[in-house]
Amino acid sequence: MTATSKTAPPETGFTQNGDTRGSARVTRETVSTVSVAILCVMLLLSARLINPALGSWSQVETVLVLGFFLVVLSFGQGVVILTGGLDLSLPATITMGGILATSWVGAGNPGEWYLLPGVLVACGLVGLATSAGVIWLRVPPFIMSMAMSIIVASGLLGYTRGTPRGAAPDAAVVLMKSHVFGLPTPVVALVIFAIAGWLFQSRTVYGRYLYAVGTNVDAARNAGVPVTLIRILPYVISAVCAGFVGIALVGYSNGATLRMGDDYLLPSIAAVVIGGSSILGGRGTFLGTVGGALLLTILGTIISALGLEFGLRTIIEGSIILFALLVLREELFQKLRSFGR
Template structure:
């Protein structure tokens, strides 16, 4: 009897978050975020006639592809109550290895690069679960180690060009639409199915909602947490390779501008920074909104620093408006 109660409690919590009131709230949040992005695109025409056009929409979608892939992994880590600060260095790792290992354009080394990135995720996950190091400290230390290793490996100057397969992914079009847009659509569908419609996804929600109850229910909390960090590292490494295909080269700072946006996209999309609640569709909306905002800021001539300030302000606002107390106050009936 005592074993069945925690079992049902853990998985009922995750089910409620996905199908009950929590999920409807996340869905509403996703709709609002997408709506804001669309309004921002339409309103940008008042800034410049070149903005708000179909070509700009395609540009935003292509630029958002990096953040969408990256935020999926970060979202899974946040879903289990963690945080991955090693993302910038893993992006650089994926980019540097893509140019260094495939100088002749061989595509078959790309899975090996992703495997190396997966080992980084294992390292992060084991440090958090086995050594009990706080995620913030563990992933920050990993980021420093990887940044130093990349500096030593390249002697300060990454060499090599983009493999042909990455260039084709990022620079070719089909029916007037960049191929990477089709890829991102497939990625979003696969990511949504993985997070919302699989046993692994239910375990992620259960661990984030209550890891003790999930452990009593038979969920291997450590294994699920490590897998979340592995997915995050693989996504970051692949984003590094995408950036190589987009820019036809790698730099040692290529991932620096993606840490804050990866967290912001997840939080804006309706995920709880404490874990246990989140929607990948909402995260996609957050990534789309941030990318649209970035293009508008660039169009009006504001410096990059202002984009960071605005993104930080959006995170603070999102955290405020998604508090349980805030929603409870809205739902509370007025007393006469």
């Protein structure tokens, strides 16, 4: 017989049984963050065996530059997932950021200091529409964001008549191609972003409220958490992050395409899940997600270095998500804890 939620764990807690447990717990967050970090290093080192060029410092730099896109995206996706949602509109918002950056702003535009933020605002509005649908129309998040994705993509297709034009704005090129302290700027940006994102998610009042809302919306409302405000922002944050990545991508490859966002949706979800977050919301840290994003990027680099075909790469990606889902199940951690007593 299946043990279901109603035949739940016992009420008996510490009060009765002599209180033998210490507070040293095996949390899924620590386990996954540490193991993902170890895996990253191991992959990088073993990649050397395959091809001596792979483990070099310049290769690490390339991985970090490529990883920058995924880290930013999965921050947005992670915030949405933390509140129990799912953002499937990333491909469309990335493309929107890229296409608006090239067609509105373009190269050598002196107004880019206000136009580029304008692009981000436009992307944010898409996120706002998703939030509105999820919160007020009560459409399930994945359906709402899927619908928004299709609407935005179709709008972009109509807007560009199928062929995007224009070149990357100067600021985007500078961000992606320059160096600071002898390191590529994206690498420095990645480190700053990772720390800021982690502090935002784990140490601010808003971040804490995200966890509360993701764990239980009703309880959060009863406790006096401004639930609606908390629930609006994640999709906006996610859309702005995606728009930013769109701009960064055109800075990197100097041009936008209508499909430039397609390959980022699944890795963004995978990075969050591999990083130890619960797909149901309320659990996970951004550091874990950063690890997940880097792991996926390293893996992608190795796969393409090995010359594996795209289909195999997709299969591996799917299997990794599945593996992470299986490994990070709650029951497994309950078992781990009981061994450690």
